[in-house]
Amino acid sequence: MEKEEKGITVKKADDFSEWYSQLIQKAQLADVRFGIQGFIVHRPWGFKIIKKIYEYLEEEVENQEHDPMLFPIAVKEESLMKEKEHAGxxxxxxxxxxxxxxxxxxxxxxxxxxxTQIYPVYSLWFRSHKDLPFKAYQSRHTVFRNEMTTRPFLRGREFAFFETHNVYNTHKEALDQIKLDLKTCDEVIRKKAKIPFLYFKRPAWDKFKGADNTFTPDTIMPDGKRNQLASTHDLGTNFAEAYDIRVTDEKEKKKYVWQTCFGPGVWRIMAAIIAIHGDDKGLIVPFDMAPKQVVIIPIIFKNKTAKEVMNYIKIIEKKIAKADFKVIVDSSDNKPGFKFNHWELFGVPLRIEVGPKEVADKKVTIARRTDGNKTTVKATDIIKEIKKQAKELDSQIWKNAQKNFDHNTRDAKTLDDVKKIMKTHRGFIRIPFCSVDKDGEECAEILKAETQGGNICGTLYPKPEQVSKNDKCAVCKKQAKEIVYVAKSY
Amino acid sequence: MEKEEKGITVKKADDFSEWYSQLIQKAQLADVRFGIQGFIVHRPWGFKIIKKIYEYLEEEVENQEHDPMLFPIAVKEESLMKEKEHAGxxxxxxxxxxxxxxxxxxxxxxxxxxxTQIYPVYSLWFRSHKDLPFKAYQSRHTVFRNEMTTRPFLRGREFAFFETHNVYNTHKEALDQIKLDLKTCDEVIRKKAKIPFLYFKRPAWDKFKGADNTFTPDTIMPDGKRNQLASTHDLGTNFAEAYDIRVTDEKEKKKYVWQTCFGPGVWRIMAAIIAIHGDDKGLIVPFDMAPKQVVIIPIIFKNKTAKEVMNYIKIIEKKIAKADFKVIVDSSDNKPGFKFNHWELFGVPLRIEVGPKEVADKKVTIARRTDGNKTTVKATDIIKEIKKQAKELDSQIWKNAQKNFDHNTRDAKTLDDVKKIMKTHRGFIRIPFCSVDKDGEECAEILKAETQGGNICGTLYPKPEQVSKNDKCAVCKKQAKEIVYVAKSY
Structure with a gap:
């Protein structure tokens, strides 16, 4: 492996942007030296984590009876033009x-x-209401979008992609799917990746152009910016009408179908894991997502005990591997301190230290990546201890992320308040707002201009907060109809 | 699901090409109506089989300690030009x-x-001999190649892709990897997909341009054409020299690295499964690769027994699903005969028929896709019977494929013989040949021209057959140095 002699040279709290870039390069998550802007190399260490995200997403949507499929990455000019009014x-x-x-x-x-790729073909596939529901997903590594500014895992000209495209007989079934999409976000983003988020219904001016409604889980990154982790769209019959997707109903009459699509941001989830869980030493990942879960480091002072230590390590390693944990022994000729830093940078959850004392006592010392806590246990108890430590590590990761996210929403009543708070605050700002329908867009634009990029994320979903009759829109001062959340975004 | 009222309207033996196209469209493996030449839609039924191929390949190469990675699909013009002399x-x-x-x-x-994407970046990653070996793979769904004529799963302008790219300190390690690649082909193509093949060392004029040697497993399709199922390349130090990939050796001296790459053709394996195993009724796939493994079809004559039958089926279905088999109940209002044809077209390995008689006797009737054989067993024995039938089905698939492949190589001594045999023969033709080095290329070209496309596949690998001193090259009549195999290719 390529050696990085130095760890990250800035503190996360001091310069998040530089910290993020250094971590990605030094923990070998991605290589930005490919030579075409916005195209990055996914190195094995980072790609293994991304594969886990794909694996979790596929498992969830397959449990919901979505079938895998794959459409071309290319689009005919003709299909593209047809959609132009829907999604420009x-x-x-x-x-x-x-x-x-x-x-x-x-x-x-x-x-x-x-x-534009899929729906012209869907129009050929379904004839009768009995052909529905049809639920399918594409899990693909490559998709393109021309972007001016790019950032690994946040915005690329080529990026990781996952989406479902579903077709129903009724609007109710479509709305039920939206709820299932929310469940997928809960399972994968919150429970597995340990990223807290709020679920929003986007305002009318910020929804996906062909959708009746767009719903998104948003988190806050350490620099205070909103990271949209996924989006799910109630497409109504809009695309069905544009691409003529119709089926016959029970009475043999043609009707338009109802559609939803759901796109979790594989890269965005990765970015959140890196940014939210990581610390000044480097990467931190939930135990089950770690490319290696346990690293064993020999502590050798004298050559005469070296062989004993290495033999003992071999037994420990075998035992851990047999219990299906991903274990690695660092037997390179670097010093233990160098190795500690190296594997902390790479975010290995547990480090096992074995020296002559451990061999003599038939014990091992286990150090936890999150808080550095060390425990010495009998070698016979090692599997039990790894499980216990893994649970504690995951719980620390979640609590830490939650601590920075919960109770981190500030309230404001006026635009001036918002501007003042936004200068130092790294979280959502909650305000009363006139409307999330088209007629609120003007106020949203004023707010964005006045705050240098503050966006209305939308109302909480599924339960929007209630306004009181004293609440006035923070911008126009008219009676507020909604409580909305504000944040800058990438 | 979209109904296809008619099965395949031609016989495989009469018009293979039309049979292949109809099967792909009617069994919903792919849709060629996307509208851009050479770009196909992978429909769920076909894509599930392709996912299995990926899954098997990933498992094999990961067992050999390859790590997953992902490079951009784009290439810089500059990198491309650098490679031009190697691979035009x-x-x-x-x-x-x-x-x-x-x-x-x-x-x-x-x-x-x-x-061209990978090796300029590899030149940044490795500094010391201790950084090697480095073994990694890309498993990606999309890759592009401009092709004039296209055919689903055989030749596309966008197609499924899998490749390993490995870096070593020594040539010996590289050659050992070639042997492991052969093992991967054995495990996945032969054992899982049940496709027989011969392993060739390609002649000098037909190897990958940047390689010292190219090795390929080739099978024969029902139209007699060669299907190259994979290729593995001994790259020597050629690319290392072109892209300056060097490491320091034990004496801190810079040296070029040794490389191999291996590309199993995911599409080509799919094409072989469809073409070699399928019959006039439709698709046949090995049991473990089937999107659905068991279909239960109710046989209902009178309405009064319908409920009993359906209740009984529910119990059977649950039992089969619990044993982790992929089961589907066809409770549509189509006639049983229609359903039989439908699921045979789609290649479901086992069909379970349940009518009032089965309910009364507490039995089920199981029909096998390969030979239509029917067995009636007690419902309590169903899981045991499914396992038994699955084994028999797989064995029939393999034997059938093998029967058409083994003993299907014909010998020829002269070019005239080759021409005569090729008119009707659908297999390899074995001939004595002057040389598989560059000096044999002229004879290969004559043979190709005279036989309208016959290619020298190469010599058998790892054990080439021995020529006798009486063997003369079938083309130039000089002393033959090799026994080579001839076939037309796609």
Whole structure:
């Protein structure tokens, strides 16, 4: 493995942006030296964590009876143009115009989100109401979007992708799916990745262009910016009408279908794990997501005990591997202190130290990545102890993330308050607001301009907070109809 | 599900090409109606089989300690040009030139095989011999190659992709990896997918351009054409020299690294499964690869027994699902005969029929997809019977494939013989040949021209057959140095 002699040279609290960049490069999560802007190399250490995210998502949606499928990454110009009124993505689209030295007869586009690829074909597949519901997902590593500014795992011109595209006979079934999507976010983002979030219904001006409604789990990153971790869309019959997706009902009459699509942000979840859990020493990941869960480090003072220590380690290693934990022994010729720093940088949850004393006492010393706590236990108890320590580590990761997130929403009543709070506050700001329908957009634009980028995230979902009749819109001072959350976003 | 009222309308033996196209569309493996040539939709039924191929491959290479990684799909023009002398792929490369309505400042390429993407970055990763070996793989769904003629799962402009890229200190380690790649082919292609093949060392003029040697497992499709199922390359130090991938040895001296890469053809394996195992009724797949393994079909004559039958089926279904088999009940209002045909088309390995008689006797009737054999067993024995039938089905699939492949190599001594045999023969033709080094290329070209496309596949690997001193090259009549195999290819 490539050695990084130095750890991260800045503190997370002092310069989050630099800390984030250094961590990604030094813990070998990604390599930004590929040479085309916005295209990164996923190195094995980082990609193993991303594979876990995919694995969890696939498991959840398959449990909900979604089938895997795969559509081309290319789009016909004709299909793209048809959608233009629904989702005006064109500046984000890459165009393939040549092959070798020849111009293609018909150029094609590369673009994110599958509606334009998928729905023209869906219109060929379903004929009768009996063909529905149809639930399918695409779990793909590559999708393209032309972006001006890029950041690993937050915004790329090529990025990891996952989406479901579902078709129903009724609007009720579609709305039930939205609830299941929320459950998927709970299971994967909150329970597995240990990222706390709030679930919002986006305001009318910020929903996906072809959707009746858009719902998103948003978290707050250490720099105070909102990270949208997923989005799920109630598409109504909008795309069905645009692409003519119809089935016959019980009375053999043609009707438009109802659709939903759900896109968890695989990269965004990865970014949240790195940014929210990591510390000044490096990466921290939940136990089950770690590429290696236990590292064993020999502590050798004299050569004469070296062989004994290494033999003892071999037995311990075998035992841990047999219990299906991912274990690695660092028998390189670096000093123990160097090794400690190295594996802390890489976020290995548990470190086992074995020296002559441990061998003599038939014990091992276990150190926890989160708080450095050390415990010495009998070698016979090692599996039990790893399980216990893993549970404690996960609980610390969750509590730490929660501590920074919960009770971190500040209230404001006026635009001036918002501006003042936003200068130092790293969390949501809750305000009374006139409307989340189209007629509130003007106030949202004023707020954004006045706060240099503050966005209305929307109302809490599924239970929006109630306004009192004294609540006035923080911007226009008219009677407030909603309580909304404000944050800057990436 | 979309109903296909009719099965395949041609016989496999009469018109393989039409049979293959109809099967793919009617068993919903892929949809070719996407609208851009060479870009197909992977429908759920087909994609589940492809996911299994990926799963098997990943398991094998991970057992060999390859780590997952992911490189961009894009290539810098500069890296591409550097490789040109090694692998002259340029007419196969797509160019992305625009984003939205604007021309990109620097265009980038989309191309198959990762050398140009990966090796410039590898040159940054390894410094010391202690950083090696490095073994990693990319398992990705999308890769591009500009092709003139396209065919689902055989040749596409976007296709499924899998490759390993390994770096070693010594040539010996690289050659050992080639043997492990052969083992992966054995495990996945032969044992799991039940596709027989021969392993060849390609002649000098047909190896991968940057490789010292190329090895491939080739099978024969029902139309007599060769299907190259994978390739593994001994890259020597060629790319290391081109991209300056060096490490320091024990004496702190810089040396070039040794490399191998291995690319099993995920699509090609899928094509072989469809083409070799399928019959006039439709798809046949090995039991473990089937999207659904058991279909239960109610046989209901009178309404008064319908409820009893359906209740009984529910119990059976639960039992089968609990044993972790993929089971589906077809309770649609189609006639049983229609359902039989439908699920045979889709290749479900076992069909369970349940009518009033089965309910009364507490039995079920199981029919096997391969030979239609029916067995009636006690409901209490159902799991045992499914396992037994699955084993028998797999054994029939393998025997059938083997029967068509083994003993299907014909010998020829002269070019005239080859031409005569090739007119009707659907298999390899074995001939004595002057040389598989560069000096044999002229004879290979003559053979290709005279036989309208016959290719020299190479010599058997790892044990080439011995020539006798009476063997003369089938083309030039000089002393033969090799026994080689000839077949037309896709």
């Amino acid at each position: 993505f064109s500046p984000e689209v890459f165009w393939v115009t040549h092959a070798g030295s020849k111009k293609l007869e018909e150029r094609f586009a590369l673009r994110p989100t599958g509606e | 792929f340029s007419p196969e490369v797509f160019w992305v030139t625009h984003a939205g309505s604007k021309k990109l400042e620097e265009r980038f390429a989309l191309r198959p095989t990762g050398e």
